[in-house]
Amino acid sequence: MVDVSDFILRVLFSGRCGLVVGLDREIKGKPLGAGAHVLVAIGSAALMTVTLNFALSGMAEDDAISIDPTRLIQGIVGGIGFLGAGAIMSPSDDGRLKGHCQKKLA
Known part of the structure; x- marks a missing residue:
């Protein structure tokens, strides 16, 4: 089981990585x-830690x-x-989609 202080450390570490x-x-x-990036990193770490708690708990033995x-x-x-x-397919100011693979027409 992951205790509360370990949970907080994992989430804060992932938040820092997302921030960088x-x-x-x-x-x-x-x-x-x-x-x-911070929100995705914190959310992913929190969900994964909670899931690991369930997987490692006595409930998993049932x-x-x-x-x-x-x-x-x-x-x-x-x-x-x-x-x-x-992020790749976000609309631009002129109403067209912009992305890395967009070709310019003459």
């Missing part, structure tokens, strides 16, 4: 800056309950993928 990545993106002028932490990892990765797609 987000500040780097803000300095470079890219979408999804520090705020979004045959009637199936706890699989890898399902949560899959969901988190999928959610981060949607955030990345939203």
Whole structure:
């Protein structure tokens, strides 16, 4: 089991890592800056730690309950993928979608 102080340390560490990545993106002028990265990092770490608590607890030994932490990892990765797609496909000022693969027409 993960105790409260360990939980807080894990979440704060992940928040700092998200802040570093987000500040780097803000300095470079890219979408999804520090705020979004901190929220995603903190949320992911908190959900994963809570799931690990359930998986390591006595509830996981009950045959009637199936706890699989890898399902949560899959969901988190999928959610981060949607955030990345939203950053790439964000609308520009002229109403067109902007992204890295957009070709300019003459």
